[in-house]
Amino acid sequence: MSAMTSPAPDRDRPAGDQHIKIWFRFVPREGWLPYDREGLWAVAVGADTARISNVPFLQEGVAEGDVVRFTTDPDGVHWATERVEPSGNCTVRVLPIPHGPLGRSARAVHDRLAPFGLGSEAFSHELPLVALNVPADADFTAIKATLLRGQVEGWWHFEAACVTDNWQAA
Incomplete structure (x- = not known):
């Protein structure tokens, strides 16, 4: 899951130590x-590049699978500097309308979009924002x-936070 706090030890590291x-900085x-930063899990693919492994809740212009360049500060924190290789995936965020037919249910959002095979993460129970990874070969x-x-x-409000030409043309 994306972290919305200041850089800290990696407590929620996905399985495997790779x-x-x-971390991404942005203007709220x-x-x-x-928030003015978001931490995303990634796997290093070079000395200063890594492939993003999860869907961003806040960062614009990046999707799961993209390769980003980073610098490492004296405290060992990795800061993204640019996207160097797009994956072709898209990032879409969906927020259910509290008084709408789905209520405040991130699960209901996921269920409505499940037929498309999209990966997703929910921000929290209090804020049922769903971040979706839309694969490059999706419909x-x-x-x-x-x-x-x-x-x-x-049902919801949504935004396309990182899209491709194929998404735009669809």
Whole structure:
């Protein structure tokens, strides 16, 4: 899961010791969560590059599977500097409308999108924001139609945080 705190020891490291935490800095968006950084798990693929292993909740312009370049500060914290190899995957975030038909249920969001085989993570029980990894070979047209239908029918709000030309064209 993405971390929304200051850099700290890797307590929630995925299985296997090859994962490192890559931190992203950004300016918080007005009216959104007040965080100015997000930590994502990644696997090093070079001395200063790593492939992102999970879906970002806050960082724009990066998706699971992308390769990013990073620098390491004197405290050993890895900070992303640029995306160097896009994966073709997309990042979409969905927030159920509390008084809508799905209520505050991240599980209901996941269930509505499960037929597409999307990987997802929920932020928390209190904030049921769902971050979705949309694989490069997914049916973008059908996924976008479902997202738009859900928005029109009052199920959720959504945003496409990292998309490809194929997503745009669908």
